[in-house]
Each structure stands twice: as structure tokens, then as C-alpha cells.
Amino acid sequence: xxxxxxxxxxxxxxxxxxxxxxxxxxxxxxxxxxxxxxxxxxxxxxxxxxxxxxxxxxxxxxxxxxxxxxxxxxxxxxxxxxxxxxxxxxxxxxxxxxxxxxxxxxxxxxxxxxxxxxxxxxxxxxxxxxxxxxxxxxxxxxxxxxxxxxxxxxxxxxxxxxxxxxxxxxxxxxxxxxxxxxxxxxxxxxxxxxxxxxxxxxxxxxxxxxxxxxxxxxxxxxxxxxxxxxxxxxxxxxxxxxxxxxxxxxxxxxxxxxxxxxxxxxxxxxxxxxxxxxxxxxxxxxxxxxxxxxxxxxxxxxxxx
Amino acid sequence: xxxxxxxxxxxxxxxxxxxxxxxxxxxxxxxxxxxxxxxxxxxxxxxxxxxxxxxxxxxxxxxxxxxxxxxxxxxxxxxxxxxxxxxxxxxxxxxxxxxxxxxxxxxxxxxxxxxxxxxxxxxxxxxxxxxxxxxxxxxxxxxxxxxxxxxxxxxxxxxxxxxxxxxxxxxxxxxxxxxxxxxxxxxxxxxxxxxxxxxxxxxxxxxxxxxxxxxxxxxxxxxxxxxxxxxxxxxxxxxxxxxxxxxxxxxxxxxxxxxxxxxxxxxxxxxx
Numbered sequence: 155x156x157x158x159x160x161x162x163x164x165x166x167x168x169x170x171x172x173x174x175x176x177x178x179x180x181x182x183x184x185x186x187x188x189x190x191x192x193x194x195x196x197x198x199x200x201x202x203x204x205x206x207x208x209x210x211x212x213x214x215x216x217x218x219x220x221x222x223x224x225x226x227x228x229x230x231x232x233x234x235x236x237x238x239x240x241x242x243x244x245x246x247x248x249x250x251x252x253x254x255x256x257x258x259x260x261x262x263x264x265x266x267x268x269x270x271x272x273x274x275x276x277x278x279x280x281x282x283x284x285x286x287x288x289x290x291x292x293x294x295x296x297x298x299x300x301x302x303x304x305x306x307x308x309x310x311x312x313x314x315x316x317x318x319x320x321x322x323x324x325x326x327x328x329x330x331x332x333x334x335x336x337x338x339x340x341x342x343x344x345x346x347x348x349x350x351x352x353x354x355x356x357x358x359x360x361x362x363x364x365x366x367x368x369x370x371x372x373x374x375x376x377x378x379x380x381x382x383x384x385x386x387x388x389x390x391x392x393x394x395x396x397x398x399x400x401x402x403x404x405x406x407x408x409x410x411x412x413x414x415x416x417x418x419x420x421x422x423x424x425x426x427x428x429x430x431x432x433x434x435x436x437x438x439x440x441x442x443x444x445x446x447x448x449x450x451x452x453x454x455x456x457x458x459x
Numbered sequence: 460x461x462x463x464x465x466x467x468x469x470x471x472x473x474x475x476x477x478x479x480x481x482x483x484x485x486x487x488x489x490x491x492x493x494x495x496x497x498x499x500x501x502x503x504x505x506x507x508x509x510x511x512x513x514x515x516x517x518x519x520x521x522x523x524x525x526x527x528x529x530x531x532x533x534x535x536x537x538x539x540x541x542x543x544x545x546x547x548x549x550x551x552x553x554x555x556x557x558x559x560x561x562x563x564x565x566x567x568x569x570x571x572x573x574x575x576x577x578x579x580x581x582x583x584x585x586x587x588x589x590x591x592x593x594x595x596x597x598x599x600x601x602x603x604x605x606x607x608x609x610x611x612x613x614x615x616x617x618x619x620x621x622x623x624x625x626x627x628x629x630x631x632x633x634x635x636x637x638x639x640x641x642x643x644x645x646x647x648x649x650x651x652x653x654x655x656x657x658x659x660x661x662x663x664x665x666x667x668x669x670x671x672x673x674x675x676x677x678x679x680x681x682x683x684x685x686x687x688x689x690x691x692x693x694x695x696x697x698x699x700x701x702x703x704x705x706x707x708x709x710x711x712x713x714x715x716x717x718x719x720x721x722x723x724x725x726x727x728x729x730x731x
Contacts, residue, residue: 215728247567
């Protein structure tokens with residue numbers, strides 16, 4: 155156990171299950187998060203994302219299995235685990251009669267040590283100056299509360315950040331600032347474990363994706379790999395009307411057929427399609443970038459492999 | 460320890476205005492009682508007013524009616540007046556269910572996602588309850604002292620410091636007892652309204668049980684279940700010391716409630 159916290163993965167989950175009566179929220183989950191990576195934790199509402207996050211923070215107790223943060227068991231050594239973790243909840247539960255500054259100071263005090271300079275940098279980046287922080291939270295907009303939530307999660311510069319829907323309520327400019335912030339902490343070797351519904355964000359920020367469905371991990375892969383799994387949209391334009399029904403190779407599907415344009419969805423290599431098209435009056439071919447959503451939605455719906 | 464103090468200071472800061480207002484009202488009530496008692500004393504009307512009491516009240520008070528219908532008796536009413544007891548027990552319940560409120564708002568997520576042990580949440584709540592109880596009773600005592608010094612007639616016999624302190628201690632024990640019960644309920648709850656409501660209903664039922672048992676003999680067999688049975692200010696007014704049995708029972712309920720809170724809160728799931 156001497157190596158705890160040094161060469162252990164930031165998050166290690168083994169056979170983790172959580173049941174509420176007959177309902178299984180998380181089922182035999184195994185997951186490792188590597189140091190320095192940004193892992194997107196995806197799933198529909200009720201898939202078990204928040205339950206898993208709450209078990210990591212020892213807010214919920216697992217029915218079986220265990221989870222560890224940098225080798226510290228989240229239940230038995232929860233204090234050690236949480237000392238190096240920053241958490242942004244999905245909804246910031248703060249009293250509206252407090253000022254933003256009071257919340258940050260209180261949580262910094264509970265954290266132990268917080269660099270004032272780093273907090274100022276965060277405030278500047280997220281455009282939440284002291285003058286705003288001195289106001290009562292009842293005067294804050296949803297976006298301002300989100301920014302406050304981000305600052306409180308990041309302010310102790312923890313080795314692991316667990317973020318639940320981090321950009322919910324942020325305007326596009328602030329989303330950009332957040333992405334830059336994540337990139338910066340990642341560069342410094344910090345690990346980010348974030349749940350999100352915004353797939354474009356996941357595609358942009360995350361190194362890997364873990365997807366939960368009905369409490370089970372159904373996909374764990376790098377963003378690049380997932381993108382490779384995505385079917386490509388191909389538009390074929392003809393010089394003259396083509397009335398024959400396309401006899402498509404295996405893995406190819408028609409999306410829309412017009413006399414002068416076919417829209418196809420293609421899995422795998424383009425070779426067989428090119429062979430098929432060679433006898434047709436093709437004017438142009440347009441291949442769309444594979445979209446992450448196309449794969450993930452299939453997994454969400456339970457039709458993914 | 461540092462984290463506990465930070466959280467306790469924060470929690471106290473949030474309730475300071477409530478404590479200040481309530482403590483001031485209690486102190487003012489004490490002063491008011493002294494003015495009333497002084498007025499009766501000047502007109503030498505204690506016996507006449509005592510005679511006006513309905514027979515069932517006289518029967519309920521028993522021999523204590525003489526002690527009650529006197530200058531020190533009226534001065535001390537604040538320490539067992541129904542409205543004071545009700546307000547203080549309600550406040551105790553509100554303070555003791557603080558963890559349920561913090562779970563409900565989601566604030567607990569922010570606290571416990573820090574390196575903060577769960578038992579510190581209960582320790583903080585016990586601290587808040589004890590400090591608030593002490594502060595409120597100190598303000599009541601201050602009101603009594605100021606009122607007596609400033610407004611009591613020169614010929615009036617003051618209640619002894621021992622009597623006033625015993626009454627305050629008795630009331631403090633009653634508050635802590637209901638804090639313990641409410642805290643145990645609140646440690647298992649996700650909503651303060653549910654925990655507070657349940658504790659309030661139990662307190663009301665216990666009060667009625669004790670009250671009915673004092674007037675209706677058949678109810679006496681179960682009256683020992685009510686914590687109010689162990690709150691007997693009239694015994695103190697009659698010159699008896701604070702009963703060790705009463706102190707033990709109320710104290711034990713309080714401590715049992717606090718211990719149960721530690722156990723329940725350390726095992727429960729925190730979800731709102």
C-alpha cells in the first residue's frame with residue numbers, strides 16, 4: 155500500500171454495483187481512468203452516471219464492488235481520496251443568502267489549502283471578478299452559478315476533477331474558456347472525469363469515452379476509435395438521372411435516393427462502393443466527416459455493438 | 460478539527476440573526492414578567508389572583524400554587540411558559556435537522572466532497588445545538604437579572620440564583636432532549652420539513668400525553684414515555700433541587716439521540 159496515490163490510476167472501479175431495492179442503478183462496473191486524461195462519462199438520464207460519481211465521492215455506498223481514487227478506497231480511505239479530488243455537482247447546492255466569496259472561502263477552508271493566485275486566475279478566465287463574488291447568490295444567473303461551481307471545483311488545483319455536466323448553463327464564450335481550462339489542467343497532468351450530454355464537447359475535450367446504459371458499461375474507447383466506428387455519410391451526384399435501385403454492398407445503407415443524388419450511410423471501407431459506382435454516371439462524390447453522435451446514439455438506443 | 464470549526468462557524472453565522480432575535484424576545488419577555496410581578500407585588504394581589512384560578516388549574520398545580528402565585532413564581536414563569544417551551548423546542552428541532560436541510564439543498568454534496576468526515580457533520584450540529592441552547596438561556600438569564608435589578612420592587616423577594624439556574628438547566632435539558640430526537644430523525648431524512656414535522660408531531664403527542672396523564676389517572680401508566688414527564692419546574696419552585704432522575708432521563712435521551720445520529724448518518728446514502 156506504500157505506492158498508494160503515486161502510481162495508482164486516478165480512478166479504479168471494480169465490479170461496482172448499486173441497487174435501490176429492485177432497481178439496479180449500476181451493474182458490475184469496471185473502469186480505469188488514466189492519469190492525465192480527460193474521460194467523458196456518457197449515458198442517458200438514469201444510466202447510472204451520477205450514482206457512480208456519488209459512490210466515488212462516498213456520498214453513496216455501493217451494494218458490492220469497490221472504487222478507488224489514486225489507490226485510496228473511496229469508502230475506507232475516503233478522506234485521502236477526496237483530499238485530492240475536486241467536484242462540480244450537476245446542481246450547485248448553495249444558500250442564496252450567501253455571497254459567492256463566502257462560498258468559495260468556506261469550501262477553500264474545508265479543502266485545506268488553496269492558492270489565492272490560482273483562484274484569481276480562474277476568476278479572470280471565467281470572468282467572475284471579486285465585485286460579482288461579493289454579491290448574494292440570489293442575484294446570480296444560472297451561468298454565474300455554474301462559473302462559481304467551476305471555480306470551487308478547480309480552486310484547490312486537485313489531481314482529479316470530477317465534473318458533472320460542467321458546461322450546462324454556460325454561454326458559448328464561457329464554454330470556450332472552460333475547454334481551454336480543461337486543456338490547461340490536462341497539460342499539467344491533472345485528470346478530468348466529466349459527465350456530459352453535449353457530444354460535440356466530448357468530441358472536442360475528451361481523450362476517451364465511457365458510455366453507460368442501464369447501469370452497464372457498453373463502450374470504453376478513445377474518441378478517435380469511436381469516430382472510426384461511426385458510419386460515414388456519402389453523397390453521390392450523377393450527371394443524368396439514375397433510376398436503377400442501388401445494389402449496395404454489406405454495411406451500406408441508403409438514406410435518401412433521388413434520380414440525381416444518392417445519400418448513403420457507409421460502414422467500413424469505401425472500395426466496394428467505388429466498384430459499384432464505376433458503371434454509373436457519377437459527377438461528384440461528397441464524404442462527410444464521421445460523427446460521434448451517430449455511434450453514441452446507437453449505443454444509447456441499445457443497438458450498438 | 461480545523462474543518463469542524465470552519466463549518467461550525469459558518470453554520471453559526473447563518474443562524475446568528477435568528478438566535479439574536481429569539482434571545483432578545485426571551486429576555487424582553489423576562490423583563491415583562493418582572494414588570495407584571497412587580498405590579499402585582501405593589502398591589503399585594505397575589506392571593507386574590509391565585510383565588511381566581513379555575514379549580515382544575517389549582518388541582519393541577521397542587522401545593523405549588525402558593526409558590527407559583529408569588530413574586531419569584533411569576534418572575535420564573537418564562538422558564539416553563541408554554542409559548543417559551545414551544546418556541547425553544549421548535550428552534551431545537553430546526554437546528555437539529557440542519558443535516559437534512561443541507562442534504563435537501565445539495566450543500567451537503569459540496570461539504571462531503573471535501574476531505575470532511577461524516578461524523579464531523581453531526582459533531583458540528585451537536586455543537587450548534589449546545590451553543591444555541593446556552594446562548595438563548597444566557598440571554599433569558601440576562602433579561603431576568605437586568606429586569607430584577609432595574610424594575611423589581613424593593614420589598615419583593617427575588618427568586619434565588621439557584622432556583623433560576625435550576626429552571627434554566629431544566630429547560631436546557633428539555634431542549635437538548637428534543638434536539639437529540641430531532642437529530643436522529645433528521646440524520647435519516649432527505650427533507651428537513653419531513654424530519655422537523657415528524658419530530659414536532661412526536662413532541663406535541665408527548666406533551667399531550669404528559670398533560671392528559673396529569674389530569675386523567677388511566678393515562679399515567681404510559682406517561683413515563685413522555686420526556687415532558689421529566690420536566691417538572693413546579694418541583695423546583697417548591698424549593699426542591701433539580702431531580703437527578705429527571706436530569707438523567709432527559710440527558711440520556713439527548714445523548715442517545717446524538718449517538719443514534721452518528722450511527723445513522725455514517726451509514727446512510729446522501730442523495731437529494
